Amino acid sequence: MARVKVCVLRTAGTNCDKETAFAFDAAGGSAELVHVNRLISSEKYLKDYTILALPGGFTYGDDLGAGKVLANELRFKLGSEIKKFVAEGKLIIGICNGFQILVKAGLLPGNDELKQTASLIINDSAKFEDRWVYLKSPGHQVTTSHVRCVWTKGFPELIYLPVAHGEGKFISEDKTTLAGLKEKGQIVFQYCDAKGALTGYPDNPNGSMANIAGICDETGRILGLMPHPERHVSAQQHPRWCREKTKRTGEGLAIFQNGVAYAKKYL
Amino acid sequence: MLYKIEVKDKPGVFDAVGSGIRKDILDLGIKSVREAEFIQVYILDGDICEEELEKICSELLVDKISQEYSFNNTHNPQRKTQDEFVIEVAYNPGVMDPVEESALKGIRDLGIEEKVSVKTAKKFILKGRLTSAQLRVISEKLLYNKLIQHIVSSEIPGSLPYALTGSGYQFRLRTIELLNASDKELARLSKDGQLFLNLAEMRHIKDYFRKLGRNPTDVELETVAQTWSEHCYHKTFRGKIKYTERLTSDGKRYTVNGKRNFIINNLLKSTIMKVTKELDKPWCVSVFKDNSGVIRFDEKHNVCFKVETHNHPSALEPFGGANTGVGGVIRDPLGTGLGAKPILNTDVFCFGPPDYPFKKLPAGTLHPKRIMKGVVAGVKDYGNKMGIPTVNGAILFHERFVGNPLVYCGTVGIMPKEKSFKETHTGDLIVVVGGRTGRDGIHGATFSSGELTHESETVSSGAVQIGNPIQEKKMLDTILTARDAGLYSAITDCGAGGLSSAVGEMGAELGTEVYLDKVPLKYTGLSYTEIWISESQERMVLSVPKDKIDALIEVFSRENVEATVIGEFTDTGKLKLYYQDNLVSDLDMVFLHEGIPQITRNAIFIQPRHKEFKRSCPRDLTKSLTRIFGQYDLCSKEWVIRQYDHEVQGGSIIKPLSGIVNDGPSDAAVAQPILNSKRGLIVSCGINFRYGLIDPYWMAASCIDEALRQVIAVGGSLKEVAILDNFCWGNPDKPDRLGGLVRAALGCYDAAKGFGVPFISGKDSLNNEFTVKNKSIAIPGTLLISALAVMEDTGKSVSMYAKEAGNPVYVVGLTRPELGGSHYFGLTGLTGNSVPQVFPKTAKLNFEALSIASDKGLIRAMHDCSEGGIGVAAAEMSFSGGLGMDLFLSGVPYNVKCQMSNVKIATQKSKVSELRDDFILFSESNSRFIVEVEKKEQKEFERILKNKGVAFGLIGCVNKGKIFRVFGLDGEPCVKANIDALKSAWKEPLQW
Missing domain, CATH: 3.90.650.10 (PurM-like C-terminal domain)
Structure with missing residues (x-):
């Protein structure tokens, strides 16, 4: 059977591309690193892939705000291809810098005219921080009439992943946008403490509104998150694996497995 | 048309930058600032209409959700009210802010094709009552560094307007009058020209040119100075040393053939390299030859490791110095063999105490806390943006580092086994890839070979380099592609000494012809000499067979990296440089690389006698333990470690912090460079200058022991461990400084030999002294030992x-x-x-x-x-x-x-x-x-x-x-x- 083709998009400053590709391959997909120039010059086509992954890094140095320059490049140079990709029901995941790009390109939380309605801004601590965080998936409590993010199907209540960013504070344009996210079940991950309570710094490492760590669009097929699931696909990447010897794989792997499984089933 | 655009946070959005600055102002002891506001400024110059400008602002320069903008708010920044102050900081002419390049790309992506130039500036609004003296302190200590920035018209005198362009350059060949120069004049030439050559060397150069019957050109003299600099040639370690030691009864143990006076011919070869030679480990692939030491990793891969220092630049401009220190050492593995992929970084620092009183600070020095914050920020910026995990390090403090901090940066790389060696051939083209050449970092190699003085910040300001990590990341990605396609035959990095060092080394056995006017420049106005010795960052030099040049250039241009042919390797044995068809250098390679006169230095080690501890044992030691934990050296470095991405690339097995809530101090890092293989690497470091205050011999042995026992502590073994030495010492012309250095090197030999662990690479940084009014303060002689061990199964960590x-x-x-x-x-x-x-x-x-x-x-x-x-x-x-x-x-x-x-x-x-x-x-x-x-x-x-x-x-x-x-x-x-x-x-x- 053909493996699901994943386009791991890279450009100047992308730096989590290889491990993201590794995670998709480990989840049964077939990932390819594609430089954005190849799509713009039409040597490669987005339509040939089923999943688009925007990995972490500092695209173009995050010079005009994290992810801003690549977000614009996608909007102005590849806008129609991306709209078509989304309309066909294909999957997109943006991790860390990728999440920043999706938000700034208006793909998340998402609306018809791709207008930016949220942002990820400099952490309240004003510094880059690498730390592990507990994440809860509030999607579990919502009723079936709500959207389920296809990437987190069957997730446990609480997972543990690392964050590493300086601009991850989620804010929405206004209260209505935020309320809409809650109501439509688009909040996929929230920072919390080890018991699942929504707490402040350092559990919420950046000061995000409503402790938001990851959101999806209204279809549940586009996911953006600040934590790095690709950094926890094997048990040994856990900071306490020497103590907690039991788990066989990392908790991030399931995200990639869900994506690949969904893509296989529906496409 | 010139537009000034100001971008700031919308009301109600937390201004994290401003609040961070307010905190830093409090650290300066100034409590009257109620609020600090940060505004990003862009100066746009170009033929664009207002509609386009609106588009640039709204679609590119601001984040619509959190920020707002205004433009052509052209009134000069000035004090608005009695207790509100505006300070605007812009870059000096010639200093490039990487943001400018990204902004230009962003503007083109918007479909705006007109020629536009962009400059950036930062504006700070401070609210609170401040005296002009306080305002000056805040500006100078926190908001700008005069080496690279200036204040744009405010109430602070001496400010300059924005500078948008550089000036032109007219070729004029400069020769230096050497043939008729007296000794006094030779010494002055060396000093004034920042050549840092001693009289014997200057005389030797004079003799060489007398034989040629002509005076040298400026670029020839500069090339010799750079090649012979302590930084590049390590003349202390390679020279002759007359050594004497006087030990107290406790010192014992070390004597050579029972004698306490002996002559060392080449300290490096008779200690550090001797261990490696005698141990002759089969897994050592390439040692002391290339830009880093190479050992075997597995059947298919080798790994390499290099640690460098960037002390003097970090003293003057902590962010830029550390930033380019990291950038520079990353290019060492990348320039090893045919190029290794960097997989992890290490960083070790020595600073003055962070609570050092401001009033004790010598003129011309920055406060240790400012230096530390700047250095950490610089390392963070470069390492994180390169996507290389920073996994190991140490930070130590002592008063004698106040004027001269130490910043060690290390990088480990991995490469396919068959890419571990390089060879330059006659007829190969010389290609420079990566960033453009500017006036940054002129005289870095020679500058770091002298002592710092209170005047260094003015005299040597050109020695500070500006980093652009994304440029280096692009270059790294494309070099590895070109490597795998076999498109070049040799590579080296452009570090200290710039093209002079890189091209000079690659062509040492052959000869070179370089056309300096072909080197791509950041801006006009550079002389041929400046082009040749500039230490602009993010550049590498490749040796490319002619039939592969088109394919090579294509690889780079596909990812927006410049690759430019600047000359050819010849068989003439000459270093020939041209500028617009004028021959500007015609030096013999043999003279350049082997002509340096060997110096004999005197060294003496007199073991110091410190005051003994005579107190009796307290009944309760709880207080002592608690107080020891509160020492800066020993306390938690979590604040630093978390700012480094230590998990990128996904191979982190033992992280720098570990514990039930992930905050304990790990002994060493364990990394798994190939994600689907359990084979791993352990990286650790040993450093303790305090032991050296008593006896550098035992300091060296202790550092080796420490680095190795950390390897053992994380589950490793001594089977395949390689170590690196990095000596940071004072002025080797002073016999007491050199005596300690010799003794440390002897300690290295004995301990490494005893443990059966070879050195594979190393570096020395001498002249770490700070002179104020003729009084020279040397750092405590400090040795860093870094260890790299191969681990069969990371599951056993x-x-x-x-x-x-x-x-x-x-x-x-x-x-x-x-x-x-x-x-x-x-x-x-x-x-x-x-x-x-x-x-x-x-x-x-x-x-x-x-x-x-x-x-x-x-x-x-x-x-x-x-x-x-x-x-x-x-x-x-x-x-x-x-x-x-x-x-x-x-x-x-x-x-x-x-x-x-x-x-x-x-x-x-x-x-x-x-x-x-x-x-x-x-x-x-x-x-x-x-x-x-x-x-x-x-x-x-x-x-x-x-x-x-x-x-x-x-x-x-x-x-x-x-x-x-x-x-x-x-x-x-x-x-x-x-x-x-x-x-x-x-x-x-x-x-x-």
């Missing part, structure tokens, strides 16, 4: 924090009353004389026994026992694991009281007075570990240690509570502390 109540705790290794240079003595301000020694034979047995035990999975936790001794190591395990401990000092093998079987150790008999709780608890004897063993494995563990004849003692166990308790020799508790309290004491000092 061991972490340092206590795991389970009820498990027994052991001390492995013999404790001696060695507290010279210890933190315990340091609490009273004393150094003492009983410096920790190293006994490689017995130490090796400790290491081997523990490797066997961790390989068998008997060990639950293990921690290196170093600074602060058993007390600190055990307490760290305890609070990091969130579990208490009960320990008994009576169980510690101490001098004769140990479970020795077949090993003899020559130690002095312990005096009864030395059998005291505080010495046992805080002695810093080498080669020791605290080990938590799985309860049911206790017998097996002890059997392994006994078989090896290792000194060890069962000293207690892990308990469920929160109390860390130590019982003294009399059976009464001498330490009783809550683990949370100890942890807080440990975290507090650097919790910024």
